[in-house]
Amino acid sequence: MKLSGHYLDKNMSEAEKDLQETILDILRKYIGEEFNAEQVTPTANLEALGIDSMDVVEIIFDLEETFDIDVPDPGDMDDVEVKFDTAQDLVNLVDALIKQKN
Amino acid sequence: MRIVITGMGAVSSLGYDVDSFIKGIQTGQSGFSTIQQIPEIELLKVKIAAEVPDYDETAHFEKKQLALYDRFTQFQLLSARQAIKDAGLDFKGELAERSSVIMGTGIGGQTTQEQNYKRLFAEGAKRLPPLTVPKLIPNAAASHVTMEFGIKGPSFSIASACASSAHSLAQSCMMLRSGIIDVAVTGGSEACITYGTVKGWEALRVTSKTTCRPFSKDRSGMILGEGSGTIILETLQHAQARGAKIYAEVLGFGMSSDAGNIVQPSMDGAARAMKAALKDAQLAIDDVQYINAHGTGTPQNDPTETAAIREVFGAHADQLAVSSTKSMHGHALGAAAALETIAIVSALQDQIAPPTMNYNEVDPECDLDYVVNKARPMEINIALNNSFAFGGLNAVTVFKRF
Numbered sequence: 001m002k003l004s005g006h007y008l009d010k011n012m013s014e015a016e017k018d019l020q021e022t023i024l025d026i027l028r029k030y031i032g033e034e035f036n037a038e039q040v041t042p043t044a045n046l047e048a049l050g051i052d053s054m055d056v057v058e059i060i061f062d063l064e065e066t067f068d069i070d071v072p073d074p075g076d077m078d079d080v081e082v083k084f085d086t087a088q089d090l091v092n093l094v095d096a097l098i099k100q101k102n
Numbered sequence: 103m104r105i106v107i108t109g110m111g112a113v114s115s116l117g118y119d120v121d122s123f124i125k126g127i128q129t130g131q132s133g134f135s136t137i138q139q140i141p142e143i144e145l146l147k148v149k150i151a152a153e154v155p156d157y158d159e160t161a162h163f164e165k166k167q168l169a170l171y172d173r174f175t176q177f178q179l180l181s182a183r184q185a186i187k188d189a190g191l192d193f194k195g196e197l198a199e200r201s202s203v204i205m206g207t208g209i210g211g212q213t214t215q216e217q218n219y220k221r222l223f224a225e226g227a228k229r230l231p232p233l234t235v236p237k238l239i240p241n242a243a244a245s246h247v248t249m250e251f252g253i254k255g256p257s258f259s260i261a262s263a264c265a266s267s268a269h270s271l272a273q274s275c276m277m278l279r280s281g282i283i284d285v286a287v288t289g290g291s292e293a294c295i296t297y298g299t300v301k302g303w304e305a306l307r308v309t310s311k312t313t314c315r316p317f318s319k320d321r322s323g324m325i326l327g328e329g330s331g332t333i334i335l336e337t338l339q340h341a342q343a344r345g346a347k348i349y350a351e352v353l354g355f356g357m358s359s360d361a362g363n364i365v366q367p368s369m370d371g372a373a374r375a376m377k378a379a380l381k382d383a384q385l386a387i388d389d390v391q392y393i394n395a396h397g398t399g400t401p402q403n404d405p406t407e408t409a410a411i412r413e414v415f416g417a418h419a420d421q422l423a424v425s426s427t428k429s430m431h432g433h434a435l436g437a438a439a440a441l442e443t444i445a446i447v448s449a450l451q452d453q454i455a456p457p458t459m460n461y462n463e464v465d466p467e468c469d470l471d472y473v474v475n476k477a478r479p480m481e482i483n484i485a486l487n488n489s490f491a492f493g494g495l496n497a498v499t500v501f502k503r504f
Contacts, residue, residue: 054233058169064229
């Protein structure tokens with residue numbers, strides 16, 4: 001199963017909202033100085049927020065620590081799409097990894 | 103080719119700048135106190151060190167920088183900022199590519215290494231922070247200096263334990279003489295007052311539990327220090343062309359290896375380094391007035407160094423003022439020679455030999471004039487700095503009043 005993860009706000013559960021908000025808060029630590037917290041939305045492109053590849057590595061570490069998961073490298077898993085382009089990519093990924101763990 | 107010192111920066115147990123360092127060594131101030139940064143201090147026998155006092159990293163660096171800067175990198179950046187500002191240099195255009203950063207460190211990012219081993223082995227962490235490796239590599243300090251100031255010439259770090267920054271200075275001089283650079287940012291940094299490192303020093307039984315008394319009969323070992331020194335070297339031509347203020351001239355250097363024992367010092371190796379330095383500087387033995395000794399205060403170093411000075415200087419040895427400023431700023435390993443270079447510059451500029459503090463009792467095996475317990479105004483035209491490292495790697499540098 002490929003997780004497409006098209007979350008729509010109106011259909012989101014409380015747990016899903018919490019997950020999304022936690023991840024957005026993590027991302028807010030890494031955005032460039034010229035950006036503000038409101039610009040960090042689920043669909044925003046991480047690179048466009050001044051988040052570089054080294055930041056992504058740190059963000060992955062934060063996600064692993066926060067959610068007690070192991071984030072695979074792109075291509076490592078067949079059933080989970082591993083990409084780090086937008087906040088939503090990360091939410092989908094973490095959600096899938098949490099479900100997999102449980 | 104003549105080489106001069108045009109900038110200096112210091113972070114040490116005596117304070118956060120060059121002025122506090124010089125004032126400290128000229129007034130016999132002690133940088134020793136009970137270790138603050140090791141939570142496990144109760145498990146240590148050696149509880150005294152020369153720490154940078156009340157250090158608050160957040161006062162100097164952003165949170166994002168701190169994720170990347172080990173304590174030794176932070177100290178190096180702090181002293182480099184001072185030295186580069188002092189020299190009035192702006193590394194733009196061709197100068198950026200004709201400048202180097204050569205920095206010494208004995209160990210590198212020891213704090214990072216230990217914190218992460220603790221997490222991994224003791225606390226059962228499943229993963230390490232992703233910046234662990236770039237934070238702990240010994241060249242991190244030199245690299246971050248290049249990045250902060252846009253210095254684009256040949257840069258690297260040098261590790262020769264207690265002589266690291268002396269070898270860095272010598273290497274920088276060679277590069278200046280070769281013509282591949284015009285300006286060298288050099289020196290060293292150390293920050294290894296950690297539980298694991300102090301335990302290691304304890305086991306080696308060369309660190310004192312009380313204080314550092316170089317050349318005194320009742321000496322009981324070295325006091326581990328930390329900090330950083332940065333020295334700006336330039337060709338005289340380059341310095342004069344831009345109207346830089348000049349602190350002192352570097353006349354030369356000498357290096358040798360004991361090829362003996364990993365920890366026992368060798369009279370022969372030390373003497374060969376001093377002879378090589380005098381030869382490189384084209385000096386006669388009676389041209390020298392002051393030696394800033396390696397003077398660690400260990401039972402082994404001090405008589406060996408004394409004998410080496412006698413071997414090199416013969417009868418003139420009795421005319422020399424020889425002091426160990428490690429009795430005040432501690433043994434900052436990879437930063438030691440950089441800090442001691444600043445001590446020498448102050449000796450040449452102020453015509454004051456800094457003292458050997460905590461001296462109590464004459465040792466028949468250490469029978470030179472050690473400027474005991476009080477600084478001495480005297481004429482100093484030429485001074486040597488001795489650095490003799492674990493591993494038997496020696497470097498001696500020679501400076502002249504300008």
